[in-house]
Amino acid sequence: MQIPIARTIVVRSFAVLGILLWSAASLFAQNEITVPQNTEIAVGQRLTVAVIGTLDVGGSIEVTFRYDPSVMRIVGANGGDGYGLRCFPLDVLENSVESASSAVFTVLCPFSVSIANDTLVTLEIEGVGGEDTVGFLRTDRVVANGLELTNVAFNTGTVIRTGGVTARQVVKEGITGNYPNPFSSRTRIVYVMDADGPVKFIVRNAQGRLVQELATMDALAGENYLDYEQIAWQVAGGVYILQMTTDAGTYYHMMTVMK
DSSP states (O other): OOOHHHHHHHHHHHHHHHHHHHHHHHHHEEEEEEOSEEEEEEBTTTEEEEEEEEEEEEEEEEEEEEOOOOTTEEEEEEEEEEESSSOOSSSEEEEEEEEEEEEEEEEEEEOOEEEEEEEEEEEEEOOOOOOEEEEEEEEEEEEEEEEEEESSSEOOOEEEESSOTTTGGGGEEEEEEEEESSSSSSSEEEEEEEESEEEEEEEEEETEEEEEEEEEEEEEEEEEEEEEEEEEOOOOOOEEEEEEEESSSSEEEEEEEOO
8 A cells, every 4th residue: 555655745746846847947937028139210211110029928018118319219109919919009108208318118008918939019110310320229128917027138229320410511500400309308409500609499389379488598600409308387299399599590490299
């Protein structure tokens, strides 16, 4: 009668060992989400890029991307059947510019599935005519069912913007652009002065009514820039007119705010 008992003990021991090994493997399993390693995009051009990965969890998935807004901007994201994020449309939780070199884009899908080396989501990106020509795009974090995943490896892709800054070299005085444009909270206004002197900026809505008046500044001849941050409660989403006034004249530029 002792032999069956011994066999039972051995079998159970192997079963317990198997469960422990499986649990350890699951605990230390490395999920991975990758963006394209190299992307080339022209000013104003729109591309669809696929975010590929392995993710061993489903349910409510929130994904945050970070990118360089002086080179590109994320204008949208797509999920649905065949993607890890099954929602269409996706909920966009955040789309904001933090600084001249950093912006974030966060999407949420409550009905996601696990994937293995497959497409998690696709991003719609657009080339921006800023001062820089080389930027980055990466996945910054993943939150699954309310908890941030710590066992996910991310890569950083390089984004090369081609085409230069349109017509900057031929502008004698005036606003050459604001980057990014459209923007959600911050943008960099680039302008050219024919000579040293005072410059004043006024923001007006599409009907020409005053929204914000900035303090007069002293600028140097040549190219200058101003980092502008909107007053959230004053500015709604839409098209605005940026007015620049110098001793030589008044100049106008259209910019778009995203909310």
